[in-house]
Amino acid sequence: MLKLKKIAIDTYRDTVAFMARDCPHYRPEEFRAFKKILVVNGHNRLLATLMIVDDKCLLEGDELGLSEQAFRRMGLPEGSPVAIAPAEPPRSxxxxxxxxxxxxxxxxxxxxxxxxxxxxxxxxxxxxxxxxxxxxxMTTEEVLALTHAMSHVGVKLQWNTETVVDKHCIGGIPGNRTSMIVVPIVAAHGLLIPKTSSRAITSPAGTADTMEVLARVDLSMHEMQQVVEDCKGCIVWGGHVNLSPADDILISVERPLGIDTREQMVASIMSKKISAGSTHLLIDIPVGPSAKISGAGNALRLRKLFEYVGAEMGLHVEVIVTDGAEPIGNGIGPVLEARDVMAVLRNDLDAPGDLREKSLRIAGSLLESDPALRGGSGYQRAQELLESGAALRRMEEIIEAQGRQTTPVALGELTLDVCAAETGVIRTIDCFRMARIARLAGAPLSKGAGIDLFKKVGDKVEKGMPLYRIHACFEADFGFATAFAQEESGYHIGSAAS
Structure with missing residues (x-):
């Protein structure tokens, strides 16, 4: 038997074990032919990739080291006796x-x-x-089977109500932080909306990153259920509550490979929502030249696939196609997006109108799921809840219940205004490039980093007029972002006459 030791090495999602080359109980060379080993202590079992260590300061001969991720999965204290054996490849x-x-x-x-x-x-x-x-x-039957399989691995939430609503945007549009406005509106009406959101992987902010500016998002399952019971809604990080864990693993591999097919997208989104116990789901598909979906034909095919899987899985799905021609709101990055969200909820005069209107449209559609609400009055009801301050009060209750962030996150102090190269009218804004600039500036790891937009499509500008301001917290990030923006701003300006 070897003694278990935690090795302070972050191997991300990989489960890694470390063995000393001079181990007295096993010969490491014997395991080189096997891709993985099985670490065993009674009923505790772990599959891990084995690495050999020569440094005595890191590992003694009678110890088996586990990376931080592997140690958590093993679930045993340091010093526990473990045995190892070659792992058979999975039959699948x-x-x-x-x-x-x-x-x-x-x-x-x-x-x-x-x-x-x-x-x-x-x-x-x-x-x-x-x-x-x-x-x-992939056939449609395979997409359905993949959705079913992913939704049945991990936790599946149950709620004591017939109607549980949710919404999801397929992404690709910077600043599109509608969830943080929709949830308090819908919850203030009384419908249950337990919103589990993602952190950004390749974008400048996910909903969880932005909500974290205001409140805790890494709630346990019990904490999440308590918040929903008290407030009718929540906005938490889905990765912490073990919903469709296979999907999280697949995403961690497919994003770096740039794989984002509509079949895998549908299975990913639908499995998460089914695991969360949703009964009614609204899908937002932004369409635009630099969005994930660039044309009406592709949007229609994606909509049909969502509707098919939803019907087969017993989930009521409504799909809306929205304008993805430019960023939504005025901020890109966690702090700036949180600012926009709270401005809309406070009904500030300078709150971004596009973010407000899109949020009302989505919230109104979800409210139509309430049998007690007269058909066609969802938008009006959403507007009433927002303008009366009921949505803001519910958002404050959710923030308090999840755990308010008591230390304000400052906006990045390193700034550069990117200005118009000519006089004219803004014709297009490249969503992909704007997201890349904000990401290079440090978002979302630096929550105060990002882009503050001053001009949108259709605005007239004079040469030298600021289009947007880059915010960064570190010199290196500031240099990367400003160099990229100065190479190409992401704004296309045409003549006023055209």
Whole structure:
């Protein structure tokens, strides 16, 4: 037996074990032919990739080290006795090979793969192979099976009400922080809306990153349920409550590969919402030249797929297509987006009108799910709740219940105004480039970093007039963002006459 030791190395999602080369109980060379080892202590079992250590300061011969992630998953205190053995490859790899060779998989085969992925039996290479083979071709039946499998691995929430509403935007539009306005409006009306949101991976802010400026988002399952019971809604980080954990693993691999097919997108979103116990779901598909979906035809095909999976899974789905031609609101980055959200909820005169209007439209559609509300009056009811201050009061209650952030997050003090290169009218704004600039400025890791927009599509500008301001907290980030923005601002300005 070896003694368990925690090694302070962050291996992200990888489960890694470390063994000393001079281990007296095992010969490390024997394990080199195996991709993974099995670490065992009674009923506690863990699959891990093995690495060999020569540094005595890091590991003694009779110790087995586990990375931070692996140590948490093992769930044992340091010093616990463990044994190791070669791990057999998961049987579902045979299904994966069939998919690679162009075969369609049935529900049981996909369930086997997802269970093995969720239990960390697949390497990143094997997950990549699964994602790429699915991106090449998936039937609608496979999409349905994938959704079903991912929603049945991990926690599934249950609520004591017939109607549980939720909304989701497929992303790609900076500043589109409607959830933080929709949730308090809907909750103030009395419908249940337990909103689990993501952190940004490649964007300048996710809803969880922005909400974290105002309140805690890493709530436990029990804490989340208590907030929803008290406030009818919440805005929390979904990664902390173990909803569809296989999806989180798949996303961590597919994003760096740039894989974002409509089939995998639908399975990802729908599995999360089904796991969250939703009964009614509104999907927002922004369409624009630099959005994820660039044309009406692609939006229609995606809408049909959402509706099909929703109907088969017993989830009422409404899909709306929205304008994705430019960023929503005036801020890009957590602090700036939180500023815009609170300005809308406070009914400030300078609150961004596009963010307000889109939020009311979404909230109104969700309120139509209430059988007690007269049909067609959802938008008016949402407007009443916002203008009366009821939505703001409910947002304050949610913030208090989740845990208000007592230390204000400052806006980045390193700034640069990016100005118009000519006189004219703003014709287009490149959403992808604006998100990249904000990301280079440090968002979302630096919550005060981002972009403050001064001009939107249709505005007239004079040469030298500021278009937007970059905010950064660190010199290196500031240099990266400003150099990228000065190379190409992301704004296209045409003549006033055109």
């Amino acid at each position: 790899l045979d299904h994966l090979r069939a998919k690679i060779h162009g075969h369609s998989l049935d529900r049981n085969q996909i369930e086997d793969i997802i269970k093995d992925i969720a239990s960390h039996q697949y390497s990143e290479m094997e997950i990549s192979a699964f994602l790429v083979s699915c991106a090449g071709f």
